[in-house]
Amino acid sequence: MTGRAARPARPVLLLLVLLAGWLGLGVATAGPAAAHAELVSTDPGEGARLDEVPAEVTLRFSEGVSLGAGYARVLGEGGERADTGAATVDGDTVTVPLREDLPDASYVVTYRIVSADSHPISGAYAFVVGDGELADAGAVADGAGVDPFVAAALPASRALGFAGLAAGLGVPAFLVLCWPAGWASRTMRRLTTAGLLTVAGAAVLTFLLQGPYAAGAGLGSLLDPSLLTTTGASSFGLTTLGRGALALLLAALLVPLWRRAGAPTAQETAGLGAVAAGVVLTTAAVGHPVAGALPVFATAVAAVHVAAMALWLGGLTALLTGLVRTGAEAGELAGALPRWSRLASASVAALVVTGVVQSVREVGSPVALVSTPYGWVLLGKLALVLLLLAAAGVSRVWVQQQLGLPRTRPHPRRRVPAHAFATAGATRAGAEEDAVASAARARAAAQARGAVEDVAPLRRSVLVEAAVAAGVLVLSAVLVGIPPARAAVAQPVDVTLPLQAAAGEVGSVQLSVDPARPGPNTLHVYLFDDAGQLTQPADLRVTLTEPAQEIGPLDVDLEPAGPGHWVADGASIPGAGTWTLAVSVRLDEFTAATASTDVPVR
Structure with a gap:
């Protein structure tokens, strides 16, 4: 026991x-962020001051995105549209063309896009053309949230769908694998049918809610034709509706089995299993x-x-x-x-x-x-x-x-003379064993x-x-x-790079940035010669540049921390983006070398 x-x-x-x-x-295995797109860079950059109005605004995200029921707009100082209304998406980049003959002013870029995992990402920032004041983009971004009723209804519909899967798929699987006689049970039939109908109903409800969720609208927009069309054209919408259709198909295939109150044949089991696998796959193939x-x-x-x-x-x-x-x-x-x-x-x-x-x-x-x-x-x-x-x-x-x-032990038997087995012994032994x-x-x-x-x-x-x-x-x-x-x-960065000079590699540099997020960071620099030994150069310079936002190069102030080791404690990174960390080394009067790496800042 x-x-x-x-x-x-x-x-x-x-x-x-x-x-x-x-x-x-x-x-x-910690690496780049996965799922839920994040804004990586913009052009023009946040807070940028330009001499003339650009032809377009571009937003680059950490993964592929779509506009879906969302938007990408540029607004002038009075709130009027400065874009042409023809924003496009190419993988992870959103491009917003601007109208011609726009005046010098402050402009606000506001966006609400849908990431690959079907969740909306919204935000806003401002830039200035000319000598005017920078507009407050926060007031525009504050109204871009998710309706609270929609936010509560979506997880509720998902939970209903999961519960329906347990009853609609798990109960018949239990009957096939553990309790074949249960196919005659009216309770099992009702449970399975209710479960599959719940899966289908939850799929439809999730489909209807996705449009208002992505657009930041309320429950009153559930049947908005434009939102329904947009959701129906997305992979999320097609997969969700497919799950509901497969659940209804499985319910229909089970009807003959319930009527005859008998277990399915091997061929019927294979067919039911294929449809059930489709329900499972369409449940898994959305989201993260x-x-x-x-x-x-x-x-x-x-x-x-x-x-x-x-x-x-x-x-x-x-x-x-x-x-x-x-x-x-x-x-x-x-x-x-x-x-x-x-x-x-x-x-x-x-x-x-x-x-x-x-x-x-x-x-x-x-x-x-x-x-x-x-x-x-x-x-x-x-x-x-x-x-x-x-x-x-x-x-x-x-x-x-x-x-x-329980394990049974052999029943104790009386000793029987050997000659007794010559006639009736075999019959008696068999009878005792059967008993x-x-x-x-x-x-x-x-x-x-x-x-x-x-x-x-x-x-x-x-x-x-x-x-x-x-x-x-x-x-x-x-x-x-x-x-x-x-x-x-944010994920800290720790990398070793070769130092490149005119004559080839002349050593290496080890760089670590922690925590690699906007604000104060700690930077460590270790310099090694060709033999892998820490070395002291004649001069060392480290800079940060964000090319997409046209920021930098910004010099990083370093303090000696030992032979071949420098530290910048509290080095400031102005904002999120993909920053280029560059190292310039003058080893002696005739030899200079460089190395650089991209640092994702979240």
Whole structure:
């Protein structure tokens, strides 16, 4: 019994081991931000003072974007439109052509674009042509938020969709894999049908909400034709509607099975599985997985995560509604529970592994885990998952102790003289063995029936699992709409570059910038000769330039910190963008060398 009771702790132990590995892996693999586009550079730059009006304004983001239901505009001092209304998008760059014959004045650039993960990004900044005062862009940007009712309705629709997946996909999967007799259950039919209709309804609601969400409009714009057309033309809209259509198709394919109250054939199971896989894939192929690095891999991981979630929670739903019933179904469930216990363990393992992989991609580092809204919600979800695993462990212990088939020992027999076997011995031995096997089966069946009649401990643990799982689904829906922690936290830069002189490489320089965000930063410079030894040059200069915003070069004040080592503590970086950090070294009277690198500043 002790050995069996220890088994349920394995998923928890696996989760803790993987999380510990993530702490190191997250630091080692921390790289550029993924998902949720951010403004990287603009032309003209923020606060720039120009001699003449430019022909266009360009905005460059950290990933591909679309205008969708959003906009990109340039406004004059009186709020009138200074652009031609023909903004275009080319990958990660938005171009806004300006009208001709514009006067010298201050202009405000305001934008609301949709990132690859379907979330809107908005902002505003100002520049000046001539000697006038710079306009206040903040007043324009303040009104570009998301309507609070739309912001609350979107995660609610996602949570409904996740719950529908658990019932609509998980319940029939439980019947196929663990409880074939359950196809005759009216309760299972109602659960599955309600789940698939919920998936379809949530998909339609999410589709309708996406337009107002992207445009910053209210619920009154749900049926706005222009917003519906824009959403329908996007990959997000097509994928979401596809999910709803596949859910309805699956519900239709299940109707003949419910009518005949029988398990599907192998061919029918394959067809149902293909449609269910489509529902899972269209659920995973939106949001954070499709943006940033390795979208195909991230979508595949998300699909496995969704499928494991549906299997586990769908099985819980079937068990919860079945265990409160009595009669003939009790014995059937007694046979199904051991199979379900094994399936649940596999689902938990898949959830743990894919969850850690997703966390590494979206969070990136332990610092981001504890310092961003995404990380805080993820920690809350993790706490609920641990509680869920504990409740699942109680259920698994009960199943193993109450329904596990006992090992039977050979029945003690009397010693029989050898010559007795010459005539009737073989027949008697066979009869005794049949009797022992029959008795063992009878004891196992009686034990199973008795266990199912006393299911109070199992019912309580399953109820706890279901309640906590509801909280996990809600937090999962919230996470979909929050910028990934990796994108919200600046990443320090640490790089070693070759020093290039007219005659070739003459050594190397190591540069580190921390935290690589607007404001004060710490810069370390280490200079090495050809032999890899720290060296002292005749002169050293370090500059920062933001070419896209026409800022710089700005000299960085360095202080000696040892042989071949200089520090700039509190070096100021004026704003976000891709800054070029350049090093100029004069090694002696005749030799000068340079090195440079781009530093993404968030």
